[in-house]
Amino acid sequence: MPLGVLTMSPMTASTERPSLSSPSSLSATPRTTPSRKHQHFATDRGALYDVLDAALLCHVGLVLDGSPVVLPTAYGREGDTLYLHGSTGSANIRAAAEGAQLCVAVSIxxxxxxARSLNDHSMTYRSAVIHGRATLVTGDERKIRALRVLSEHLSPGSWDYARTPNRRELAATHVLAIDLGEASVKIRAGHPPVGDADRDATTTWAGLLPVHTTFGSPVTADYVPADVAVPEHVSARVTGRTVRPPSR
Structure with a gap:
């Protein structure tokens, strides 16, 4: 996965507020400043939104009881806020709600x-890393709004189709909000490089093998009656939403 090729300055706790050169620029802090491969880092805030909106899964890292923990989870974005959710009984969620430093990574x-040399083999990818502390979303109205954002990101159309959370389910769920003020984006695209040592190796192939993530045909649960059709908001995703590489 592209996470392995992200290169940042060491992740150290920071309480300084990120400095934004303009509302559309990404933050510049010790945790988001590249230490190498500067050409792959995006500086426009729109690039962050594009990565977050295109991916479906993030990995949340934090230190729990002195040990690092990284967990995959769904998320949703609204403006400059990223929403996460989980059970109130989860130790990780409770730690995050209590203000633990978080690192959220998204990659495609x-x-x-x-390449002609193994040293230059690589991946094309889009990735984002967000640092910060989460705040607990309180109040039924705010929680429901945030949960709708989460639902519509992962399964658009479901909020208006399926049963919405009841009071017991809301009470058992923590919703966390993370500000996108401190974030970085790294994008690697294009063809493999060729160095002087490999330029004349004309019998060695080099190029790209694209990876596409697509939706398959919906599979109906075995308890659903045969006369209940797959809803349009589900079937439409098979042809209407495909996670593809950006244009190059």
């Missing part, structure tokens, strides 16, 4: 890069 693998 777009292809495998085959």
């Amino acid at each position: 693998l777009d292809g495998i890069v085959y």
Whole structure:
């Protein structure tokens, strides 16, 4: 996964407020400033939104009882806020709600890069890393709004189709909000490089092997009656929403 090729300055706790050169620029802090491969880092805030809106899964890292923990989870974005949710009984969620430092990583693998040398093999990808502390979303109205954002990101159309959370379910769920003020984006695209040592190796192939994530045909649960059709908001995703590499 592209997470392995992200290169940042060491992740150290920081209480300074990110400095924004303009409302559309990404933050510049010790945790978001690249230490190498500067050409792959995006500085426009729109690039962060594009990555978050295209992916469906994030990984949330925090230190729990002195040990690092990284957990995959769904998320949703509204403006400059990222929403996460989980059970009130989860130790990780409780730690996050109590103000633990979080690192949220999102990545999309777009292809495998085959070069003439193994040293130059790589991946094309889009990735984002967000640092900060979460705040607990309180009040039924605010929680419901945030849960709708989460639902519509992962399964658009479901909020207006399926049963919405009842009071017991709301009480058993923590919803967390993370400000996108401190974030970085790294994008690797294009063909493999060729160095002087490999330029004349004309019998060795080099290029890209694209990776596409697509939706398959919906599979109906075995308890659903045969006369209940797959709803349009589900079937439409098979042809209407495909996670593809960006244009190059």
